[in-house]
Amino acid sequence: MWGWAGKILKVDLGHGKISMEPLSKPFARAFLGGRGFNAKFLYEAKAWRVSSPYSPENFVVISPGGLVGASPSASRTIISSPRSPANSLFGSESIGSHWGSELKWAGYDMVILYGKASKPVYLQIEDGDVKIRDASHLKGKKVREVAEILREEVGDSKAKVLAVGPAGENLVASASLVSGFRRSTGGCGIGSVLGSKNLKAIIVRGSVGVKVAKPDELERAWEEAYHKLLESPLSKLWSAYGPTWLVKAFKENGSLPTYNWQQLPLTTPERIHFLLEKYWLKSVACTGCALHCDRYYLVWEEPFKGLRGAGIDYDFLSLFTSNMGDLKPREILYINSLLSELGLDAAQTANWISVMMHWWQDGLICEEDTDGLRFEWGNFEAVAETLRRIAYREGFGNLLAEGIFRFAEKLAERKGLPAEKLKRYIIHSRGLPILWEVRHEKGAALACFTSTFNPPSLNTELWLQCKTPEDFIGLPREVAEEFLKLKLQLPGRYEGKAAAAVFLEDCCAVYDALGVCRNHTAWAGQPLGLEELAKEFSAAMGIECGWMELKKAGERICNVERILLAKYGFDRMNDYPPPRLLEEKTPRGALLEKAKYDAMLEEYYERRGWGKNGIPAEGKLRELGLNELAEDLKGGR
Amino acid sequence: MGGEVLFIDFEACTGCRICEMVCSLHHEGVVNPAKSRIRVVGWEEEGVYVPLSCQQCDEPFCEKVCPVKATYRDEKTRAMLVNHDLCIGCRSCIMACPFEGPALDPEAKKILKCDLCGGEPRCVAFCPTSALKYLQPTSAMLEKKNSAFLRRIRMLRVKLTKPLLVKG
Known part of the structure; x- marks a missing residue:
């Protein structure tokens, strides 16, 4: 093979x-x-x-x-x-x-x-x-x-x-x-x-290696993709600044979550690179990666003298630095090392802690519930101690370790409050954290809450400046032309967003299936699109394959996952944002409107070939060659 | 020109191993770092990665110890090559080399040695941070001094400390 x-x-x-x-x-x-x-x-x-x-x-x-x-x-x-x-x-x-x-x-x-x-x-x-x-x-x-x-x-x-x-x-x-x-x-x-x-x-x-069908052709495909990638302006940002550039850029366009999605002003994100830069020792990379966005750091000042580590990524920086208020750079690095030592996921754990801080702000929890820890915004001691207590399941950490939903239920019971009141603070997509603000970017919201894989989302703002099909980096020409016609690069529009969501979700499924880092791809405004991948795929696997075929495979994967969701009892009802995003406006005045979101969802299902309840129709499954799933679906879920 | 050398600046290496991947693909037609002529050794905890390859020495030990004189110098690139028809697979060159230059192919049991790709090293073409360069020896010397100087500046900035284990 x-x-x-x-x-x-x-x-x-x-x-x-x-x-x-x-x-x-x-x-x-x-x-x-x-x-x-x-x-x-x-x-x-x-x-x-x-x-x-x-x-x-x-x-x-x-x-x-x-x-x-x-x-x-x-x-x-x-x-x-x-x-x-x-x-x-x-x-x-x-x-x-x-x-x-x-x-x-x-x-x-x-x-x-x-x-x-x-x-x-x-x-x-x-x-x-x-x-x-x-x-x-x-x-x-x-x-x-x-x-x-x-x-x-x-x-x-x-x-x-x-x-x-x-x-x-x-x-x-x-x-x-x-x-x-x-x-x-x-x-x-x-x-x-x-x-x-x-x-x-x-x-x-491993020393067996991977045998490829056409080594010469593959080497040429690598070289082409590699040069395209290195010449892209975003690659230069990734290489020079690592994920900090994204934090800054997102802060500027209002996509960065702050203070548990209250979007209050905060100055750290703009300066994050300069705050952390002095601790960077060098860039480190995953296998084969030309972007080397990760940083190896060493802290040489007290109280964390000698602290070292790596693995700084956007998920960690956004949810730990801004969504929790102001943390000092050294503290951020300490938390990062602590997370990787204890084996805790950054995004999910950060989401829990920022919800706790929000409850504290609104007076819903007090020191009694948190073993004396004060959950003020940006309180480093509370964050570090909470992480430790969660990992070793000590004190209130024992309950929090089961998840924020369960914690909210128990807390509501103890306080005699309705659980819904506490759960309202949690921003999530099917129980998983989301990584950036979606209220002003309707397409991102749609992709975020309909996607069958985590972390979902798309950013049509990437294309804000696009005037011709060539400006859409990494997209096949036909697709770029359609996108241009739909004017979907305008963030505030609901119309046409379904088309981008469908296409990019399929693309993301291909990237995830092939193992390609999304930061290299059209999804993140980078030049590695389906066409380039199809070339590498054909040369490596020896299967002649165009980008349409790859996209079809992506669609197939999304449909299988959607059927899986249906088997777990999920349908259209679970494709909506949490209530806060539908009711609370951001300071810039952005809000998701339920009726318009509904229409967008409707269009999304239609483009997907799914029924009104969000479950793939039999015809679609057969078209994708998923006959056994189609048969299975006939018998009801 | 000719006479260039493979210059390795390990300070710039990110440990991505793309050089290993392209080397094995180019020479062996498989992607397999175990068959690469250049190897990246790394200490992830220290953030240090060092690509090791043949230095094409002026007085090569591999040539001196080879019992069947299978090792010879290429006139064009000045690279030390192995004549596989003569090679008996005794691995003496691997033992004698101070730089981990030659390696053994685990499958075919033959010696793998950098041949500078006939004067256009693929690893250099693919190195994203220019940790690998193909330079005249004089420029390589300058580069080396430059990087040593930068290292000293960094050492002054960062007083190296004992690793501190995260308290948990």
């Missing part, structure tokens, strides 16, 4: 059994990899029948993207589970770093973990040699220490470790998986699913 590694690894942790299966080519071709493989696998395994996140029947699927290990732009791995602790839905997270490519080079397209080990174990993968080994000595250890011990134990300093921290072991609903210094993002809490299975870490080393 070209391009794909061609093997699926199945690990039954309960019985200590390891088996390998060949990857079926039609399956690979239809679903590409990563997110596509996971979605289809969850469907075939009847994921919705799994009762609870921590039951042994719950499983975890880890798939590196289709082009991971075969293209420099691709380094992402998607990790999914049928019941995620954060929202009890199927959940998917994404991790960059070097782990996924090493797994692909070890010869696996998918790793499926099920059952529950009787004692703590870790998984060692070295090409065809897979072992389940005892991890009793790693119990309770923080992530970096685990990585160090494991590398020494297997005697390989280049091996890559994916581990869960104390938060995962203690079944925290926002526990993440950490590779090196980087957390996985998604906020579904899959770290604690692994924790419940007693799996502490997976250490991988």
Whole structure:
């Protein structure tokens, strides 16, 4: 098999059994990899029948993207589970770093973990040699220490470790998986699913590599994409400033959430780069990435002298620096290190804490409820202590670790308040955090609340200055012409946004399935579009394929995920924003209007070929070659 | 011109391993860092990544220890190459090299050694931060001095400290 590694690894942790299966080519071709493989696998395994996140029947699927290990732009791995602790839905997270490519080079397209080990174990993968080994000595250890011990134990300093921290072991609903210094993002809490299975870490080393169909053609495709990418002005910003430029840009156009989405003025985001710059030691990158947006930092001042780490990303910066008020730069870096040591997801945990701060502001909680911690905006001590208490489930952290919704319910019960009053403060999309303001950008709102994958959203403001089809960077000409006709680049318009949402969601499904970092792609205003990827895909896999075919695969993935959502009992009712976004105006006067949002949603379903209830119609499924799903749907969900 | 050398500035290396990917693709037709002629060794906890490749030494140890004289110098690029017809796979060159230049192909059991791609190194063409450059030795010396100087400035700015483990 070209391009794909061609093997699926199945690990039954309960019985200590390891088996390998060949990857079926039609399956690979239809679903590409990563997110596509996971979605289809969850469907075939009847994921919705799994009762609870921590039951042994719950499983975890880890798939590196289709082009991971075969293209420099691709380094992402998607990790999914049928019941995620954060929202009890199927959940998917994404991790960059070097782990996924090493797994692909070890010869696996998918790793499926099920059952529950009787004692703590870790998984060692070295090409065809897979072992389940005892991890009793790693119990309770923080992530970096685990990585160090494991590398020494297997005697390989280049091996890559994916581990869960104390938060995962203690079944925290926002526990993440950490590779090196980087957390996985998604906020579904899959770290604690692994924790419940007693799996502490997976250490991988690969030397099999990826065989490609047409090496010369692939090298030319790489070179073309690589030069386009490096010449793009946004790439220069990513390389020079890392994610801080995005924080600044979003602050300027009003997309950055501040003070738990109250959008009150705040000055830190504009200066964030200069505040943090003095601690940057150098840029670091995921496998093959030319943008190197991550930074390795070292703090040399008290009280955090000697603090070091990496893994600063937009999710972390936006939700921890501005949504929680003013934190000092050193404190931000300390929190980042703490999160990756404890194995907590930045976005989800930040969302919880900023809601707590908002409650505090409105006098809904007091020191009694928080063990004496004062949740004033930007109170670093409270944030750091809360993170620790969540991870070790101490005091009020024990309840908060089950998620902010559950905390709100219990709190309401104790205070004799209606739970809805407290829950209103939580801004989320199906229980997962959203990362930027969507009230002024109607298309972003639509994509955010209809998308079947996290983190969703699109930004049509990217195209504000576009006057001709060529100005739409990375989009195929036909699509750009249609977008121009619809005038959808104007942020305040509701009309035409459905077209952009449909197209970009399909594109994102392709990027996630191929493992391409979204910061390289048309989704983020970068030149790597479907056309460039189709070239790389054709050369690597040896399957002649145009951008239309890739887009179709993306649509297929979105539809499978949508059917999955329907199986979990979700439909149109769950495609609306939380009430605050429909009722509270931003200081700039932006608001989502329910009636207009409804019309936009209607158009979205129509363009998708879905019914009025938001469930894919039989005809659409057959058109995408999903006949078995169409048959299944006939029998009702 | 000719006579250029592969200049490695490890301070600029981000550890992205694109050089390993393109090297193996170009020479072996697979994407597999284990078959790359250039290797990035990294200490993630320290944020240090060092690409290691053949230095094409003027007095190469690999040539001296080779029992069958399979190692020879290319006239055009001045790169040390291996004649695979003569090579007996004794791995003496790997042991003798102080720079981790030659490596062993895990599958074909043959010696992998940088050949400077005939004068147009692919790793240099793909290095996003110019940590790899292909320069005349004199310019390379200047670059090296430059980077040493920058390093010293940084050392003055950042007094290196003992790592502090996050208290939790």
